[in-house]
Amino acid sequence: MKVLKLLLLPYMAAVIGAAFLWPEPAKGFIGESSRIVFFHVPCAWASTLAFIVAAVYSAAFLWKGKPWYDDIAAAAVRIGLLFGVLTLITGSLFARVMWGSWWNWDPRESSYLLLVFLYSAYLFLRAAVEDPERRPRIAAAYALFAAVLMPFLTFVAPRVTASLHPQTVINPQGKILMDTPTRAVFFGAMAGFSALFFWLLSIDARAARLRRTGENLHRD
Amino acid sequence: MPTTTIAAENLDKSFSGTPLFSGLSFSASRGLVAVSGRNGSGKTTLLKILAGLARPTSGRVHIETEGAAALTPSERRLAVGWAGPDLELYGELSAVENLHFFRKAAGREADTADLVRRLAAVGLAEEAMRRRVEEYSTGMKQRLRIAFATLFDPPVLVLDEPMVGLDVEGRETVYRVLAAARERGPVLLASNDERDFVDPDQRIEMKGSRRRGA
């Protein structure tokens, strides 16, 4: 595992370098702006992955009662918030270059804004519940309730309504419309960002566990 | 009448890592169990755990009626009658309306004549029964609490400081309720006043937590 972590750094450096140097900029995009796909989409993916992890571990916590599962769920939301904000920023930069405005109320953009609101709400809820025994259960209940309702915004709206979003990855034909160098860097970036997500998740969850067990020791 | 037993198996309770009590076990089928201990020793918490209103950190509570199948969660909820100092009923409703609501919400029949009888048995005057609970004195509220605890004729009764705020007549009423209940099943009584324990069959002494000051 340690070897993989050490390799992640040069791997990501290679991905970033390749993103700027290897594929040609895509047709139909202004200047070099198509390169954003190597950063924006993986961040969006990581943010969505965070939601799935948080929901799964919230359910696992309610089922088994292990505090470690709650640590992971909360950490996933925090990291998910980070990637969500990055998604919005990179998306906004792209929008500025392509269409001249920072924000367009495009359904997909808006669904990620909502996701960022949701993560913030979850963290706020955790902070507001003072009882440390109830806090993880209340948080888990919220996460799972949100999981039940989220499909209504994040997947229904963007599929149904027309979107400004470039259709290179998710499109009605179901095909990936990229040439080989672009595809290579794209999937490379997806793998790299996913690895980065899990690594950050692991660090944050372990820190949360230390804080939790440290708090218990301190009280004695 | 079949005996109902309430038993605690290795109950632990900690708040944020600080233990309140640990390894607590006991079993009772009939008679009075006196629960004593200083303020902050965990009497109220223990009674709430037995009544199903709090979770132990570890350990289990068993409630079994001999010859009967295991209790469903709903039945468990109603099998243990509980009253404590922080039990509050609805101020905007009268005593009769309160009891009527709880019976209906618990899925039982609610006959007004029966409810009036129960309230009279705890010493509430007829005209008081129809007034809103928010207008009651401390003693009247305490009598209503006792009526609430016995509302479903539970085999197990758990009472936390039932004499607080009661005059001599009120105390006599509670002694009568206790005397009747201990013949039917286990009664757990927590109190700071030793005089409240009339001829206990068992005693649980709460040692208390290291956390609080003397």
Next chain:
Amino acid sequence: MSALARAWAVCAKDATQELRRKVAMVAVFFFAATALTLVSFAIGPFGLPAADRPALEAALLWIILFFAAATGLPRAFVAEEEAGTGLALRKTVPAVVVLAGKSLFNFVLFLAMALITIPGFLILLDWKVNSPLAIAATMLAGGYGLAVVSTFLSALVARAGQRNVLFVLIAFPLILPLLLTAISATIVATAGDFPTTPLRVLLAYDGAATCGAYMLAGVAWED
């Protein structure tokens, strides 16, 4: 006795308390009346181009309904904890029954609010509705979802700090899809068509919210 009858008992109890105390009702109606007055002063019946009116009026209507609801609906569980009656309720009634009863009460409260706000819109803003049936359907489908989600979230915040702000913050991301769909449906209804697609989405949302609340009721409101 069936679970529905028990939930009805909870709903009736809440209604009795509310009719005697009038806290939530007054807050909700006062809010709705103030917002309505503000809006009608601001845009009035002649202030805007006709093409833009349906969308704006639909959005304003649901904004007023949402914030008025946010004033009154969270009281469902919060009031129990503030009065200290939560313990007695928890002792006697399963969480699912309590949640069902209180959701029902909140749904009725919402409909009462809509019955006041909509005539206000019709009169003060000269709101034109070509399909009253569609509006009614939208209010029922949208109001139900709003009631269920608000009641569930009320249970979550009942024993937390900073409850008012907290409620709006955690409710907003979950209720937004419902509000957007309801606004869509309202726009279609004012044009005179029957908003089949948005109503289907609303019903699906209502179904999902009901299932979610049912399964998680015990976790949201228990010890």
